[in-house]
Amino acid sequence: MTTLAKTDPAARPAGPDPAAAPVVRVRGLRKSFGQLEVLRGVDLDVPAGSVTVVLGPSGSGKSTLLRAINHLERLDGGHVSIDGELIGYRRVGDRLHELREREVLRQRTGIGFVFQNFNLFPHLTVLENLVEAPIAALRRPRAEARASALALLERVGLADKAAAYPRQLSGGQQQRVAIARALALEPKVLLFDEPTSALDPELVGEVLDVIKDLARTGTTMIVVTHEIGFAREVADTVVFMDGGVVVEQGPPAEVLDHPRHERTRAFLAKVL
């Protein structure tokens, strides 16, 4: 387990270690909602300490992919492993047993998830939002959870808002709290589902700055976004999805500037 929140930025090399084994492995992921096949066989490898940005038109399956990785969606086919651990299933001999909810919940503590509309708990203060999961899911002592929550708030620049309720904060501040809340579990990977799409344009920057800071300190991240500039600046790998499959992936300079596929070119022409 990598303790991301406590890592000294200087101690880590910038960018992913090419020799590192992938933290997240996705193979042949399939998911349908009724007649609609949203994921049609997705493969993805995310090396430790790397930032993967997933782009694609709406309805291309980006969000469903993220939700399938932490098993918020039940899979119709394919497998996901995080740090070598199969998510949602256990292999016994030549069979896969579906895990019970309690075990899936335990696995999710290793996967941070940041939602498009924050989903902070409105009846709890910022600090209570942050300590809830470490205390309830990881059984951390309250004092310890509090101390690391305050350190995380400091890190996202909201140390003075610990006692505030989420509705007293701006959208950008709320999303920064949500990022701190996900980090409080010291996850192996952080998943961002369009973290800036619900924000006013002038608030996007402060959230992206926090994510960039995490990228510099070597946090493994998968970010679904429409911010092409952010992808160019921060991503180690850009994945372009369309129609439930990965159309192409590679370094941002390659995918964004010299896309090989017509669909990628058409998408970029629209959003750039």
Next chain:
Amino acid sequence: MTVTTEPPAPPHRGRPDADPAAPAAPAAPGKAVADATAGAPAPAPDLDELAGLRTVPARHPWRWALGIAALVVLAQFAHGLATNPGWDWATFRIYFTADTIVQAVGRTLQLTFYGTVLGFLLGAVVAAMRLSRSPILQSIAWAYVWVFRSIPLIVQLVFWFNLSYLYKRFGFGIPFGPTFGDFETVGVLSALGAAVLGLGLHQAAFAAEIIRGGVVAVDAGQREAAAALGIPRWRQAWRIVLPQAMRGILPAAANEVISLLKGTSVVYVMAIGELFYQAQVVYGRTGRVVPLLMVATVWYVLLTTVLSIGQYYVERYFSRGSQRSRPPTPLQRARAFVRSLPARPAPARTPDTRTTGGRP
């Protein structure tokens, strides 16, 4: 809006020639505006000149007339209450705090308390079953609500009262297997027990739907976020979903408790000495029907008032975080008003107590 041609001429709203107040402010020469809507050039009010004028608020004579008429009707009614000998306030005073009546109030409170506790505990279980993922539990919960919402309370109460006719003995043991001990139904289920059971079972059906309604109204993203954080399921329900559901549950639940308080009067059919039964007993003996109905009425109103005040504060507690800042309670508002009194030099204009009461 009109368009001004010269920068110093202030814009004005509407047609000045249709406004009776407009001629009061004569236009300065050379400051004419081209009024696009009125067609003809009209004098524009000089806003600088208006600065020192006194503002007369608009009058509402009909509002006053209707208000006074309503007050007259109310006063007439109050006068009747005070002077009509039929109300017999002397008898009211004697019986309002009489021992039998106060004891009966205690019995009413007891029935309400046990009925509420049993009703909401069982209702929470039924709601949880209804919201569970088990189709068997869901169906049982649905059927429970269906049955107990369908039976009139009074019918159910008489049923429970006659339970010993259906089941002479009542035992604990393994279903369809041996029993470890049994009791005579008559001995276990007194009239009071039957009443509490009837009220509680009836209340549970309604409570279950109220609780379920509150829970389903909580944003699905909340449960999703809790699940994504790996928070255990019971804790998701208890710490994340229920406190938010309480905001929807409480107003309806308070309604239910208050109607249960009044609904306890139905158990007079079982000859339990609650408030309404006792009032009937007294007026049966003395023949003073109206004053004793007033005794019962005033007690019911008092108890409901206490419950309503309790409701206000419980709702306020669960509304934390739902607004950017919470409005002050009436008590805080009154205190702030009293504090502001000596600070004011003259009692000319009452300051808005809401602004002094802590609302930023």
